[in-house]
Amino acid sequence: MQPTIPAAADAGAAVSGAAGTAAAASQQQSSSGGSAASHAAAPASASGNGMQPPITAAAIVPVPPSGQNDSTTATATSKASSSLTANAAAAPPSTAASLAPSSSAEAASYEATHVHAVYESIAPHFSATRYKPWPVIADFLSSLSPGSVGFDVGCGNGKYLGVNPGVHMLGSDRSASLVRFARDHGGVERSQDVAVADGLSLPFPEGRADFAICVAVIHHMSTRERRREAVQALLDCVRRPSSNSSGNSDDGGKILVYVWALEQSNSRRGWDEGSEQDLLVPWVMKQKKEKKEKKEKKKTKGKSAEEGAEAVAEEGNAEGGSSDPPADTTYQRYYHLFRKGELEEDVEAVGGKVVRNGYDKDNWWVVASRCS
Amino acid sequence: MKVLSLNFLTCAVKACKSTSGAYPLHPKDAELVEDDLEVNSDLLLNIMPRIDWPALSTTATELGFPSLPAQPPTKEELEADEKMLRDLHHLLMETQMMEGKLVCGNCGHEYAVREGIANFLLPAHLV
Numbered sequence: 001m002q003p004t005i006p007a008a009a010d011a012g013a014a015v016s017g018a019a020g021t022a023a024a025a026s027q028q029q030s031s032s033g034g035s036a037a038s039h040a041a042a043p044a045s046a047s048g049n050g051m052q053p054p055i056t057a058a059a060i061v062p063v064p065p066s067g068q069n070d071s072t073t074a075t076a077t078s079k080a081s082s083s084l085t086a087n088a089a090a091a092p093p094s095t096a097a098s099l100a101p102s103s104s105a106e107a108a109s110y111e112a113t114h115v116h117a118v119y120e121s122i123a124p125h126f127s128a129t130r131y132k133p134w135p136v137i138a139d140f141l142s143s144l145s146p147g148s149v150g151f152d153v154g155c156g157n158g159k160y161l162g163v164n165p166g167v168h169m170l171g172s173d174r175s176a177s178l179v180r181f182a183r184d185h186g187g188v189e190r191s192q193d194v195a196v197a198d199g200l201s202l203p204f205p206e207g208r209a210d211f212a213i214c215v216a217v218i219h220h221m222s223t224r225e226r227r228r229e230a231v232q233a234l235l236d237c238v239r240r241p242s243s244n245s246s247g248n249s250d251d252g253g254k255i256l257v258y259v260w261a262l263e264q265s266n267s268r269r270g271w272d273e274g275s276e277q278d279l280l281v282p283w284v285m286k287q288k289k290e291k292k293e294k295k296e297k298k299k300t301k302g303k304s305a306e307e308g309a310e311a312v313a314e315e316g317n318a319e320g321g322s323s324d325p326p327a328d329t330t331y332q333r334y335y336h337l338f339r340k341g342e343l344e345e346d347v348e349a350v351g352g353k354v355v356r357n358g359y360d361k362d363n364w365w366v367v368a369s370r371c372s
Numbered sequence: 373m374k375v376l377s378l379n380f381l382t383c384a385v386k387a388c389k390s391t392s393g394a395y396p397l398h399p400k401d402a403e404l405v406e407d408d409l410e411v412n413s414d415l416l417l418n419i420m421p422r423i424d425w426p427a428l429s430t431t432a433t434e435l436g437f438p439s440l441p442a443q444p445p446t447k448e449e450l451e452a453d454e455k456m457l458r459d460l461h462h463l464l465m466e467t468q469m470m471e472g473k474l475v476c477g478n479c480g481h482e483y484a485v486r487e488g489i490a491n492f493l494l495p496a497h498l499v
Contacts, residue, residue: 108499147418149380166415170377172492179489190407190468190488193377197492201499203384203483205395210422 094269097222097278097334107222114280114334115220116174122331123177125285127157136360137215138163140256140367148210150253151237153199154217158182161192167210172197199230204237212237212255216363219259219336222278224346227336231257232350240370251369254355257347262337264362271337280332338364373488376464378431379423383476384483384492393478396427399434400482402472411461417447419464432463 097114119126141163144150148167152160155171156178162185171194173179182194197203199217212234221227238253265272343364344354352368359365381397388394425444432440450457473482474490481498484491 145418147415147420147422149419149422151380165412166418168376168415168419170380174493176489176491180487183487183489190405193373195373195381195490195492197384198494198499201384201386201492201494203381203490203492205380205382206389208380208422208424 094279094281095332096276097280104223104225107226110222111220111334114222114332118283118331118333119175120177122283122285123175123181126283127178127181130157130159133159133163134215134258134360136358136365137213137256137258140211140213140254141167144211150209150211150213151202151204153197153202153212153214153234155179155182155194156216158185158192158194160213160215161194162186169193170195170204172199172202174198200226200233202233202237206236207238207240207253209237210239210253212253213257214255215258216260218257219338220334222334222336228346228350231255231346231352235350235352235368235370238370240372251355254367254369255352256365256367257343258360258363258365259338259343260335261359261362261364262339263359267362269362273339275337277337277339279335279337281335283331283333285329285331340364373469373485373490374465375428375431375435375467375469376419376423378469378474379428379464381474381490383478383481384494385476385479385481385498388476388478391478394476396424396431397474397483398477399431399469400473400475402435402485403470404435405468405470405488406462407466407468409461409466411458412465413451413457413461416457416461416464417450420444420447420450420460423464428464435467435469437463 137160141160144164144167146166150167150169152158152169152171155161155173156175158171158181161169161171161182169192171179171182171192173182173194173196176196179194179196182192183190185192195203199214199221204212214230214234218227218230221230234255234257238255239250241250241252243249262271262275262277263273264270340359343366344357347354347366347368351371353371355367355369357364357366378396378399382389383394383397385394423444425440429440429442432438445453445456445460450460468488469485470488472485474485475482479498481494
């Protein structure tokens with residue numbers, strides 16, 4: 001059984017239009033504010049219930065019949081993703097990924113369609129919903145010894161790159177659009193060092209880094225072989241353990257990996273042990289302009305000035321990223337949900353040693369080092 | 373991309389990683405910018421032992437900087453020599469490669485750098 005509630009992208013940030021947390025509501029409006037500003041003509045909301053495509057000014061897009069998919073609107077999104085999108089007349093449920101690939105080449109091409117193209121399309125919206133570091137990860141980064149050098153593989157918009165100013169981090173991501181956000185993270189131009197790279201072909205030398213983090217990335221790999229290869233690639237980056245003649249030993253560099261958990265019965269998504277592990281999870285870009293403007297005011301009051309300022313900065317970026325689609329658009333991303341113990345098995349299968357592990361808000365995480 | 377980061381980058385082609393020719397990558401047609409950043413001497417002193425000094429020397433020369441000494445300065449030397457600390461800060465932290473290419477000395481593949489971002493995605497035949 002799949003739940004009928006649309007899923008949030010990763011734990012921690014809701015993206016659907018359904019009633020989520022206050023944070024989700026504010027995140028959502030922060031990206032829509034950009035598109036509202038870019039469309040000079042104010043649109044009228046269709047029926048105010050948010051379940052239908054909005055009626056926008058005729059000069060911008062043809063008005064779709066309510067409740068029906070409209071191909072004209074879908075083509076207004078980027079070319080790369082148009083085949084994956086449909087207008088959401090109602091919030092879509094997650095679906096089992098029946099096309100789960102078998103060969104490695106198929107898997108790569110499957111991920112190109114169901115992961116990479118999607119992130120390119122949703123990058124401004126995605127980035128605007130990602131600005132708060134998760135505490136376990138922030139703690140890991142803050143505990144590193146001064147001068148540590150490491151990587152953030154799948155850095156997204158770079159929200160972890162500046163967490164600890166006493167270390168040097170180099171971020172990489174498969175999405176060039178997200179990397180562009182990461183480079184100027186915090187609104188400071190060129191504040192972060194970033195590169196576009198594939199997690200299975202990383203440009204990092206063997207055994208040099210003190211640490212590597214990889215958050216919400218490996219669950220996008222569509223075969224177990226590739227997921228293990230991705231963990232292996234992280235372990236390869238970090239220092240091997242060593243001991244010297246004076247008896248000092250060093251357990252080497254550490255990796256921190258976060259993946260989405262199958263067991264999340266307390267989340268809105270409701271998946272749990274026994275649910276399907278390979279899923280297409282919708283990312284809905286809502287366009288409910290009137291409603292959002294109202295929420296924005298509410299949010300500005302409720303949140304600290306600092307947080308508000310950050311949201312505004314992200315919004316500015318989103319606007320610069322040009323074409324927000326004019327109607328609700330749903331993108332399907334592939335996910336493998338990890339069952340309890342599975343991540344540890346994958347780490348150990350490729351020569352990793354689990355140092356710490358845990359469950360945090362619908363995610364499994366491990367800190368691991370190299371066995372040798 | 374800071375010169376410091378170039379010290380932690382190599383060719384993304386798997387077969388190249390174990391070869392000595394792939395590291396460091398060689399800047400080509402590099403356009404640099406110089407930022408004005410406050411010296412963080414603690415960060416620099418702590419990063420120094422992690423730097424591959426011969427690779428940094430190669431990169432510095434290829435980017436048109438004066439030759440670095442054959443041996444890296446010790447912590448004590450750096451603490452006592454403010455000019456050397458500033459020079460290293462300038463090279464590692466303040467100098468960024470904005471445009472150009474990074475070339476693998478083993479396979480010859482050229483990775484484009486645009487707006488300070490290097491792109492390491494490989495064409496299908498090199499994956």
